[in-house]
Amino acid sequence: MVIGRRGGQSDDRGRKKSNGSPRASAAGRGQGQGGFRGRVASWSDRPLFDFHLLVGLVVLIVAFGLLMVLSSSGVESYVFAGTSYARFWPQCMFAALGLLLFVAVVRVPTTMLSKYSPWLVIVCVALLVLVLVPGIGSSQMGAQSWFVVGGMSFQPSELAKLALVIWSASTIALFVNSRLDVNRALPVIGLTTLVILVLVVAEKDLGTTVTIGILFMAVLWFGLFKMRTFITLAIGSGVAFVILGLTAGYRSDRIRAFLNPDLDPQGINFQSTQAKYALANGGIFGQGLGRSDAKWSYLPQAHNDFIFAVIGEELGLVGALAVVGLFAAVLIVGLRIATRSVDPFLRTMTATATTMIVVQAVINIAYVVGLIPVTGLQLPLISAGGTSMITTLLMFGLIAHAAYREPAAVASFESARNGWTRRVFGRPRFGAPRKAAVADRDRDRRPPGRTRERAGHTSAPTRVTRSQQVPRRGRARDVPATARRRSGINRSRRAS
Numbered sequence: 001m002v003i004g005r006r007g008g009q010s011d012d013r014g015r016k017k018s019n020g021s022p023r024a025s026a027a028g029r030g031q032g033q034g035g036f037r038g039r040v041a042s043w044s045d046r047p048l049f050d051f052h053l054l055v056g057l058v059v060l061i062v063a064f065g066l067l068m069v070l071s072s073s074g075v076e077s078y079v080f081a082g083t084s085y086a087r088f089w090p091q092c093m094f095a096a097l098g099l100l101l102f103v104a105v106v107r108v109p110t111t112m113l114s115k116y117s118p119w120l121v122i123v124c125v126a127l128l129v130l131v132l133v134p135g136i137g138s139s140q141m142g143a144q145s146w147f148v149v150g151g152m153s154f155q156p157s158e159l160a161k162l163a164l165v166i167w168s169a170s171t172i173a174l175f176v177n178s179r180l181d182v183n184r185a186l187p188v189i190g191l192t193t194l195v196i197l198v199l200v201v202a203e204k205d206l207g208t209t210v211t212i213g214i215l216f217m218a219v220l221w222f223g224l225f226k227m228r229t230f231i232t233l234a235i236g237s238g239v240a241f242v243i244l245g246l247t248a249g250y251r252s253d254r255i256r257a258f259l260n261p262d263l264d265p266q267g268i269n270f271q272s273t274q275a276k277y278a279l280a281n282g283g284i285f286g287q288g289l290g291r292s293d294a295k296w297s298y299l300p301q302a303h304n305d306f307i308f309a310v311i312g313e314e315l316g317l318v319g320a321l322a323v324v325g326l327f328a329a330v331l332i333v334g335l336r337i338a339t340r341s342v343d344p345f346l347r348t349m350t351a352t353a354t355t356m357i358v359v360q361a362v363i364n365i366a367y368v369v370g371l372i373p374v375t376g377l378q379l380p381l382i383s384a385g386g387t388s389m390i391t392t393l394l395m396f397g398l399i400a401h402a403a404y405r406e407p408a409a410v411a412s413f414e415s416a417r418n419g420w421t422r423r424v425f426g427r428p429r430f431g432a433p434r435k436a437a438v439a440d441r442d443r444d445r446r447p448p449g450r451t452r453e454r455a456g457h458t459s460a461p462t463r464v465t466r467s468q469q470v471p472r473r474g475r476a477r478d479v480p481a482t483a484r485r486r487s488g489i490n491r492s493r494r495a496s
Helices: 011-018 022-033 035-044 049-081 088-107 110-130 158-175 183-201 205-220 225-247 249-259 270-282 308-341 344-368 386-403 407-414 419-425 434-447 483-489
Strands: 139-140 145-150 150-156
Touching: 049 088, 049 386, 049 419, 088 183, 088 386, 088 419, 110 158, 110 183, 110 344, 110 386, 139 419, 145 158, 150 386, 158 183, 158 205, 158 344, 158 386, 183 205, 205 225, 205 344, 225 249, 270 308, 308 344, 308 386, 344 386
Parallel strands: none
Antiparallel strands: 139 145, 145 150
């Protein structure tokens, strides 16, 4: 089963061709193409390999992000707060909270995610409306998109992206499981996304607007909507973003700065110019960790939107390519998990969440190096920001949720303890009601075709499968023993 119909063959077709299990086919490829490749293929086909690799990537990126936040914000934190850890410790707290939520999302039953996703969307829409009310919402960096409570800020548009991912995947899965045309879900998903987009545009948050637009296109692609619908809406979205970019002053300034890199280097091009200076100063191997010049108040938002420039200056081209490699690994692992998921809800949710995380990283890196206009998107898990850290870890939790429920991973829990994995994340739960599970178990234990009489009540006979029915022709030994006794067939009659 593949993520979408755009190229590739299904897993079932591949298994038919290989005439064996995926592990056996991987071993066969390894014997034909070299021992090392065979060992790598066998290693990557182990149960929970995708899950463990994803958890390792998340921990590595979070740790690296905390290190760079401390390095990039230490100077300004000391100037304004008297300590170099003023931004670092809150970021550590948000990372710890996000990791706890990451574990919680993996442990929660799958049906619970799908069941409560509409309510999550409703709550997010209500918060997006409230943040626009003067006196309730707060404005930061020109965007009316923040709640400030007790000195802590919260951005509801980040939570809205998470809600859209879960709810859109749930809606698509509902149509697929009901054997309905998935294109009939387009009005519902499109209208809900449009409402959230209008509210985010009213907040003057261009970066989140772009992200939600990309999220919607990813839902259309991985949800297997018609290609004509996808292309039409992609062109329409592109035109709408161009119009939005040219209608507001602050957005048009960013486009003019991108089209004229040498225009006003002390004004609208100041950030972009300083970011390029920092990258050029880093060279191949960098100036060394903590030795950036740009963070000495030369580069605005060095710890946030432009933290990639500090990485390039301190760690050089090698460090910058390492960051690109980490997100490339996230893309490969996330799409592999989506491909191996058998549930359409998990498959669509995983592919969409992976695409949104990676595309956001690509946009951040692209505008730092000057390939696109500045949009204000953060580098996931690396840039400073509590709301972004928590919501991104929740996104990764959705991907890990699907990886934890791969068929091979679920089967491994029946034969092994899985050590720390089971202690931390528990057993993979899909959310089947306990009463239904007990009823199915009792029904399986009951002899086929036998009725149960209790207190004058006769229950309906258990449905007999085709293999349990008495054939009109054939050998009596092919008939199950219970059916043979019930039908009166003599053991001595072996053939008709």
